[in-house]
Amino acid sequence: MKIAIIGTGYVGLVSGVCFSDFGHNVVCVDKDSNKIDTLKRGDVPIYEPGLDTLMLKNVEAGRLNFTMDLEGALDGAEAVFIAVGTPTRRGDGHADLTYVMAAAEEIATVAKNYIVVVTKSTVPVGTNRKVKQTVAKANPNLEFDVASNPEFLREGAAIDDFMKPDRVVVGVQSERAAEVMKEVYRPLYLRDFPVVTTGLESAEMIKYAANAFLAAKITFINEIAALCEKVGADVKQVANGIGLDNRIGNKFLHAGPGFGGSCFPKDTRALARIGQEYAVPMQITETVIEVNEEIKRGMIDKLLGLCGGTFNGKTVAVLGVTFKPNTDDMREAPALTIVPALIGGGAKVRVCDPQGYREGAELLPGVRWVEDAYKAANNTDLVVLLTEWNEFRALDLKRLANKMNTPHMADLRNIYSARDAKRAGFAAYGSIGRGGFGAA
Known part of the structure; x- marks a missing residue:
């Protein structure tokens, strides 16, 4: 046809x-x-x-x-x-x-x-x-x-x-x-x-309900991650333990710096607005939106901790700026909150992303784009792993640390571990929901 x-x-x-x-x-x-x-x-x-x-x-x-x-x-x-x-x-x-x-x-x-x-x-x-x-x-x-x-x-x-x-x-x-x-x-x-x-209305609602539910699931595990850091639990172990429950499932239970992209932010806001229009407040969805923004902003405080309380005069390498791997989409990406905060605080920022330049060049003014993670890390004070592209999942951490002035890493996707980072020579390593940010 x-x-x-x-x-x-x-x-x-x-x-x-x-x-x-x-x-x-x-x-x-x-x-x-x-x-x-x-x-x-x-x-x-x-x-x-x-x-x-x-x-x-x-x-x-x-x-x-x-x-x-x-x-x-x-x-x-x-x-x-x-x-x-x-x-x-x-x-x-x-x-x-x-x-x-x-x-x-x-x-x-x-x-x-x-x-x-x-x-x-x-x-x-x-x-x-x-x-x-x-x-x-x-x-x-x-x-x-x-x-x-x-x-x-x-x-x-x-x-x-x-x-x-x-x-x-x-x-x-x-x-x-x-x-x-x-x-x-x-x-x-x-x-x-x-x-x-x-029917027409049910089909329309299915789309919004599905995305709002998944956004809530991501936000839930990010909140649990924040609590894990305070009580000494490991969010990866917690996510695995609850994800094995068939009623919950293990998808979308990966702690990180907040959701972004073309769907979840836009669709949660739209669903919240529809609820307001029909006088049926979407209280869970509205809270998800608020908490997700708080999570993104909270990442800045974590990075500050790894930079000794100030970004001024520091050089930072950011690995990955698209909202997820295998896309060039920058819409509502956590990088759009985190990178401007680094620059605004006085840091020099280098960015390495396999596909992010197409959109990121305009959205992230003031950064230097580098094609290789090790070149990006050269003489830096902090490496921030922000998007889990495959090429960032198997980095030679020892080589990375040796390239840096101050070998500190913020692993915002929980790809590595404090133990691996310490063995590689990092002086400080931080991740999400696996203990506080600080010395490796």
Whole structure:
């Protein structure tokens, strides 16, 4: 079948490439001519492992195309996916639906035959009904249905998540729309992956509820980590002990400097705002948001402890600034709180990140970018391990320590241990939830 995708950002591009690999004829549409030109050249404007190879494969097979022409893209299409941005609106915490509604109106003006308008973007409850009203108002004669199909893609593992999902959620209002969506996801039906069919509002809510729950789980273990430091417990042992309980599970129980990224911060704020709007306060979610920000700020005090109470005159190497490994995404990354605090305190900061420069160069002014962890550590007073890229998981700690003026390490991802650091020659080592920051 023919599918159109509006938006070639992270969700739109990954979805378009994967749908084409299902065997569908996919046309990705964007108003940004630079993006379209880049994609037509075979270049991928985002970093996602394996995406470039899969995109090229399907372009060469003739199943995947890129264009600015929405009318041509919709010609013969049975479904059009809206995959545009829904950033948090300044001032009130609402998700900004400007781009979603603009896409819906444009679809209405150029579509000629029956089509299912599918919202792939993360949107507040009730949005798909508004999309339906917008399309109907713009073109009363158009025969169409709407559907909600939220994405659950982890950056760095998006292709695997799309091809082997925990579940696919489809919210519809009619059998006809349900049949079209079943055809879209036929390859997954045939392999017995769960496809959950719901109403529109339930599908919208599932997305927010899932992300808020996972954000709460991360924040919970980070709070436990803070308590572990005070009482002498090891948060890694605690997480393992509770994670073996099938009711809890071990995923998202890794203590760190707070969550970031494109989903959790935005979606928790949006869910909290929806609760306020309907006079049902999301007290747990609101607390998660507050505590997560406190955790990020708390990392600065930990680093100060390893720098003798001041950043002034110190040279600090930061290893990893993206919000997680295997992505170039800097949105809401803990680095955006920690690095400016280092610079503001008078430190000279060097940054090493395999993919962070693309976005980080603009977001982190005043840092020096270095391509190698050992070069970054040369003559420094502190190394901060902030993002757990694979290349930082097996560092030669002795070599690293020997490069430094003052061999102190802040291991904010608990990759190493105080014992390993001491043997390697570090004078001070700190981690999260495994005793206080201080001498190794």
